[in-house]
Amino acid sequence: MNTIYSWHQETWRILRQDNASLGHALLLKGRQGVGKLVFARQLAKSLLCDHPSVGGEACRNCQGCGWFEQGGHPDFRLILPEAMAEKKGASAALANEENTGVETGAEMESPGTGEPGSPKSKRKPSKQIRITQIRDITEFINMSSHQNGHKVVLIYPAETMNPEAANALLKNLEEPPPRTLFILVTHRAQYLLPTIRSRCCQIAMPAPDPATATAWLKEQGVRDPATCLASTGYAPLAALEFNDVIYLERHQAFVSQISVPGKFNPCVLAEEMQKSDLPTLVIWLQKWCYDLMSFRTTGKIRYHLDMLAPIESLASRINPRALATFLRVLNETLRLAHHPLNVRLFLEEMLFSYVMSVAPQEQPR
Ligand SMILES: [Zn+2]
Structure with missing residues (x-):
């Protein structure tokens, strides 16, 4: 074809x-x-x-x-x-x-x-x-x-x-x-x-408008085109990949855990996710934090259209400055994710930093 x-x-x-x-x-x-x-x-x-x-x-x-x-x-x-x-x-x-x-x-x-790659490494x-x-x-x-x-x-x-x-x-x-x-x-x-x-x-090279992209994804057999499209920043081919069942399940498991930062254990989640592609996990966390920040400042969600309630609840309690700092740190984290020394430690550290950065603002006594 x-x-x-x-x-x-x-x-x-x-x-x-x-x-x-x-x-x-x-x-x-x-x-x-x-x-x-x-x-x-x-x-x-x-x-x-x-x-x-x-x-x-x-x-x-x-x-x-x-x-x-x-x-x-x-x-x-x-x-x-x-x-x-x-x-x-x-x-x-x-x-x-x-x-x-x-x-x-x-x-x-x-x-x-x-x-830069690693020209010396064979x-x-x-x-x-x-x-x-x-x-x-x-x-x-x-x-x-x-x-x-x-x-x-x-x-x-x-x-x-x-x-x-x-x-x-x-x-x-x-x-x-x-x-x-x-x-x-x-x-x-x-x-x-x-x-x-x-x-x-x-x-x-043009990108399709959301309606065209959604219709196309539907033709490709994607069950929830709007969510997949939003999750990938409105890129239809990426959304098609995203529709993969294992990928979706893993993403859902990851997001549902980080959506309740007071409840999940970074060490346990790091262990569960250590076989996943590391840069992908960093990007998932980036998108999640982006949505928290976006909702807090503009009331809009870009990537997690199906997670309005938890985002609303969490965004109202965060300290935007701490989250902004964490988002900047995540850019560097993404660069390092291509060459981690120890995947599990890397994930633990990233998840602990996330929990700290979205911890509710302390009330002055
Ligand atoms: Zn020919």
Whole structure:
């Protein structure tokens, strides 16, 4: 199936009017979880297709489409950070166009993607795109194409290129090889070198309005689309991931415990949750605290639409300054969550700090 989401149809129409208008480098930017990677892959596939439709969609029948769908088109390169390729089962999983899981809720809003990896560590796969990967591209674009003359390099997420890699890419963008299209996909365009941004045609990828997103999620069989959508910051693909039963149950267990900070035991919860993905837990807590703060200051909830009563009750008793400080601390906590020394201790400390920061204000005697 050629998936072009309804909220991306107009962008598709504009870009696919003719190949020449694509230029040599595109920068697709926008919020995580709206389907930018799916779009970028469709675009690559259609360029490598021998018989695209009038609307520019890939035919799905030619040899090029076959290669692409099997994840092995010789004129296509997908560049991901090593850690992401490993986590997602590399190109095999990505080759499946129904697999939208790359843009997960777990990674949403995580500033961690811009952080330095651990170049010296041989055991941990890098979270950055490294210069060796970009050097491989240089070799690739200098070879002649196998199929219809086009070559496509897709870089995702582009902001994870480390400075050396970014500079190496810049050289390619400065002297663009003929009939080669670079597609850079980014959730945080501001982290890219200005010189890279200025050499790309920048496309703001739209997110659907909540009604469209809810209707789409319903079509995908999501039971409670509104809640899933809100829980993931209105990113439909992330909401689809969120609908996973195990994920939902775990999230519910976590939130229901932290919603009564006077009753739960941080040590017990840390033990229960220590097998979960740590950055995900930090993001859950961040969203929860965000809602407490938001309700306290504006009376509005963004993420936990189904938790109005406990949020109302807790928000009325907190000290907003203490919670604001904790929210800032959580940003740093999220960065550290990618490399914890001891998961359980890390969780205990985070949960104890949370309990302290939402403790009712002490009454002066
Ligand atoms: Zn085709």
